[in-house]
Amino acid sequence: xxxxxxxVLTAAPLTDSELVAIRSDxxxxxxxxxxxxxxxxxxxxxxxxxxxxxxxxMRDFTDNHNGAVHRGAHALAEEATDAFEQxxxxxxxFVGAGAGEMVFTSGTxxxxxxxxxxxxxxxxxxxSGAARRFAVLPGDRIVVTQAEHHANLVPWQQLAAATGxxxxxxxxxxxxxxxxxxxxxxxxxxxxxxxxxxASNVSGAVTDVAAxxxxxxxAGALTVLDAAQTAPHRALDLAALDVDFAVFxxxxxxxxxxxGALYGRADLLEAMPPGPTGxxxxxxxxxxxxxxxxxxxxxxxxxxxxxQTVGWAAAIDYLTHLGMDRLAAHxxxxxxxxxxxxxxxxxxxxxxxxxxxxxxxxVAVEVDGVHPxxxxxxxxxxxxxxxxxxxxxQPIHRALGVNASTRASVAVYNTTxxxxxxxxxxxxxxxxxxxxx
Amino acid sequence: MNPLxxxxxxxxxxxxxxxxxxxxxxxxxxxxxQVNPTCxxxxxxxxxxxxxxxxxxxxxxxxxxxGCSISQASVSMMKDLVEGExxxxxxxxxxxFGRLMHSRGQGIDPxxxxxxxxxxxxxxxxxxxxxxxxxxxxxxxxxxxxxKAQAGDNSPAGAPEGI
Ligand SMILES: Cc1ncc(COP(=O)(O)O)c(C=O)c1O
Numbered sequence: 001x002x003x004x005x006x007x008v009l010t011a012a013p014l015t016d017s018e019l020v021a022i023r024s025d026x027x028x029x030x031x032x033x034x035x036x037x038x039x040x041x042x043x044x045x046x047x048x049x050x051x052x053x054x055x056x057x058m059r060d061f062t063d064n065h066n067g068a069v070h071r072g073a074h075a076l077a078e079e080a081t082d083a084f085e086q087x088x089x090x091x092x093x094f095v096g097a098g099a100g101e102m103v104f105t106s107g108t109x110x111x112x113x114x115x116x117x118x119x120x121x122x123x124x125x126x127x128s129g130a131a132r133r134f135a136v137l138p139g140d141r142i143v144v145t146q147a148e149h150h151a152n153l154v155p156w157q158q159l160a161a162a163t164g165x166x167x168x169x170x171x172x173x174x175x176x177x178x179x180x181x182x183x184x185x186x187x188x189x190x191x192x193x194x195x196x197x198x199a200s201n202v203s204g205a206v207t208d209v210a211a212x213x214x215x216x217x218x219a220g221a222l223t224v225l226d227a228a229q230t231a232p233h234r235a236l237d238l239a240a241l242d243v244d245f246a247v248f249x250x251x252x253x254x255x256x257x258x259x260g261a262l263y264g265r266a267d268l269l270e271a272m273p274p275g276p277t278g279x280x281x282x283x284x285x286x287x288x289x290x291x292x293x294x295x296x297x298x299x300x301x302x303x304x305x306x307x308q309t310v311g312w313a314a315a316i317d318y319l320t321h322l323g324m325d326r327l328a329a330h331x332x333x334x335x336x337x338x339x340x341x342x343x344x345x346x347x348x349x350x351x352x353x354x355x356x357x358x359x360x361x362x363v364a365v366e367v368d369g370v371h372p373x374x375x376x377x378x379x380x381x382x383x384x385x386x387x388x389x390x391x392x393x394q395p396i397h398r399a400l401g402v403n404a405s406t407r408a409s410v411a412v413y414n415t416t417x418x419x420x421x422x423x424x425x426x427x428x429x430x431x432x433x434x435x436x437x
Numbered sequence: 438m439n440p441l442x443x444x445x446x447x448x449x450x451x452x453x454x455x456x457x458x459x460x461x462x463x464x465x466x467x468x469x470x471q472v473n474p475t476c477x478x479x480x481x482x483x484x485x486x487x488x489x490x491x492x493x494x495x496x497x498x499x500x501x502x503x504g505c506s507i508s509q510a511s512v513s514m515m516k517d518l519v520e521g522e523x524x525x526x527x528x529x530x531x532x533x534f535g536r537l538m539h540s541r542g543q544g545i546d547p548x549x550x551x552x553x554x555x556x557x558x559x560x561x562x563x564x565x566x567x568x569x570x571x572x573x574x575x576x577x578x579x580x581x582x583x584x585k586a587q588a589g590d591n592s593p594a595g596a597p598e599g600i
Contacts, residue, residue, distance in 0.1 A: 035440075371476075371478075371504060371505035371506060372476065372505070373476055373478075373504075373505035373507070373508075373568065373571060374445075374505045374506050374507075377441070377444065377445075377565070377568070378441065381439070381440060381441040388476065389475050389476040389477070390476060390477045394477055397477070403476070403477045403478065403479075403503060404476045404477050404478070432441075432445075433445075433450070433506065434450065434454070
């Protein structure tokens with residue numbers, strides 16, 4: 001089945017019995033809502049639930065192998081280091097990268113801040129001659145998009161302010177898709193970096209990465225891909241996507257909080273000066289100076305969240321066994337149903353593409369006459385958990401003509417029945433608040 | 438009453454649909470602009486003081502903003518409650534309302550709660566910690582605007598450009 005240009009879904013959606021088995025792997029899904037009803041969790045774009053094996057792996061590490069990584073000569077230190085490096089290799093393989101290209105961070109936000117901190121240092125002259133390619137100078141350009149999560153916007157604003165560079169952006173259209181025709185004017189010869197999201201956490205629209213990368217390359221600019229929303233839902237091949245850097249978080253892809261990764265092309269990481277500094281990332285330290293380790297260690301200052309890396313590796317193992325193509329097929333079916341159901345409700349506007357092609361299953365809506373907080377409260381009273389507010393993406397909301405929205409987002413463990421329950425409840429909201437005529 | 442109905446009492450929905458004091462008035466002695474960071478809801482509120490008596494009084498409260506029914510109703514109820522009161526009494530009411538909101542559904546002394554007029558109906562909000570901020574948004578703006586008015590600062594309150 002061809003879902004859209006370039007997006008070929010060959011895998012079969014999950015069968016009912018497979019889905020039942022999957023759900024039973026997630027202890028939280030069997031809890032009840034405060035109202036006593038079965039819980040309907042439709043907020044996985046904010047944070048996903050975790051299969052039991054994630055906690056099991058972290059417990060096993062804690063109970064049997066915990067020790068200081070890359071330090072000490074005892075057996076536990078060795079075992080912990082092995083677990084940590086195996087987790088790195090698992091993450092790298094999952095996204096089509098080499099282990100040496102994978103820097104652990106505390107999450108997407110930290111990964112982007114690592115880049116902007118390092119590049120601010122490069123702009124001040126830190127690092128070797130090769131580090132000059134990260135220098136951002138007054139009058140240079142930093143390009144982002146109107147669809148960014150604040151995590152991939154505010155750090156770039158800060159870097160622009162610190163260096164005297166100007167910030168420019170690609171706008172979104174009425175469906176929340178990037179207006180690629182902006183690229184020609186926005187990505188100028190002085191553009192040093194193009195940082196963009198792989199998919200909007202509001203509109204769900206998936207970005208045409210090839211078009212963004214082509215424009216950046218023509219200008220000689222670096223590319224930074226925010227893959228926080230796609231890593232959980234698509235098989236990623238970062239090398240094939242040909243981006244220079246990418247960031248994502250474990251907690252949106254069935255893993256624990258507190259861990260994520262920054263991918264950087266090997267030659268680029270090699271040339272980059274450190275961001276945060278301190279222990280573990282240095283070679284020789286005198287009272288006045290220090291030399292730094294090669295990547296990825298150079299970018300991992302201080303004691304790392306080793307237990308969480310082990311949990312993340314377990315989550316990746318789970319996803320791999322499931323098959324990202326099967327997962328995507330299941331989620332595509334749920335998304336199509338969600339869009340159909342919601343599209344039929346009068347007074348409800350979908351803030352994003354109404355058609356399921358090239359979009360993820362994060363569906364944000366505006367309910368005419370009812371504030372998102374009130375919508376969310378109404379749904380919560382029926383045991384349905386959705387996100388309300390601006391979802392850390394104020395500019396795209398403003399561009400779509402609203403302050404905030406109500407967002408339902410699906411994951412592999414959601415069912416058709418849940419999506420239907422959401423739509424039925426949403427259909428009652430306006431009447432309850434007296435907004436329906 | 439089901440929990441949802443006890444949050445969205447009729448009185449609250451009436452205020453939300455027909456908010457009192459909405460529409461900014463001139464002149465004013467103090468202005469405040471407040472944002473609820475979780476949803477981006479905003480309120481701009483002005484106070485006009487009457488300093489002719491022994492005690493300064495809140496002569497007029499006017500506001501504008503966007504928000505959920507709880508935040509809109511709360512500003513509206515607050516305006517009805519505090520307008521015409523002297524500033525000591527305003528501070529007293531503010532303190533009582535704050536305690537009611539932080540009571541986590543336990544409520545406060547009924548005699549005190551009765552002083553809050555319509556705003557007492559917001560008691561149900563205290564059961565939802567995420568919504569308490571909504572109910573307090575207008576009160577925060579009031580406190581700030583009064584402080585500015587007393588300090589003789591009647592400059593317009595700032596909001597970033599493009600909002
Ligand atoms: C597109 C996007 N980018 C970045 C982030 C930030 O991720 P984290 O909070 O895990 O750092 C999120 C998650 O909220 C997101 O959806």
